[in-house]
Structures are given as structure tokens and as C-alpha cells.
Amino acid sequence: MNTPHQPDIFDRMADKWPSTVVASPLVKQFSGGAISGKTLANMSSAGQSVPLSVKIGGKRCYEVASLAAWLRTRSEQAKEIAS
Numbered sequence: 001m002n003t004p005h006q007p008d009i010f011d012r013m014a015d016k017w018p019s020t021v022v023a024s025p026l027v028k029q030f031s032g033g034a035i036s037g038k039t040l041a042n043m044s045s046a047g048q049s050v051p052l053s054v055k056i057g058g059k060r061c062y063e064v065a066s067l068a069a070w071l072r073t074r075s076e077q078a079k080e081i082a083s
Contacts (some may be wrong), residue, residue: 010075014068021054021061028055031071 007015015028020028023036041060043049048052052066 010068010072014064017064020064022064022067024060027062030067
């Protein structure tokens with residue numbers, strides 16, 4: 001049985017962000033310092049990228065909801081709930 005999604009810290013991150021995208025240099029600000037744009041670039045080269053991103057003006061930009069969902073799947077809480 002599916003239960004409705006309850007807003008969590010990742011939803012609140014996305015809701016507070018003033019744009020529909022997060023430029024790579026601002027990922028650290030978006031995540032409260034938890035992860036940097038450079039880390040995302042390294043993970044992308046390892047095949048673990050955020051699903052929805054575009055390059056604008058030479059900068060990688062991540063769609064806010066996609067980035068929040070990607071962070072959610074990699075959080076300790078998500079791993080604990082899944083076990």
C-alpha cells in the first residue's frame with residue numbers, strides 16, 4: 001500500500017530555493033554545506049549523476065526537484081528506512 005509522501009528536509013530545501021535550477025557553484029549553499037558542486041561533478045564522472053541537469057553559460061545546473069530527490073536517495077535516513 002502506498003502512503004502519501006510526507007514533506008521532509010529535502011522538500012524544504014527545494015521549496016526555499018528561489019529558482020528552478022541550482023548552478024553547480026551554488027550546490028553547497030543549496031545543501032547547507034553538505035555537498036559541493038565539485039563532489040557532484042566527480043560523482044557524475046563515476047556514472048552517479050543527478051538525473052536532470054543542463055549546461056547554461058558553461059555551468060552545470062541541476063533541476064531543483066531532481067537534485068533534492070537525488071540527495072534524498074543518498075541520505076543516511078533513506079538507507080535506514082529502506083532496511
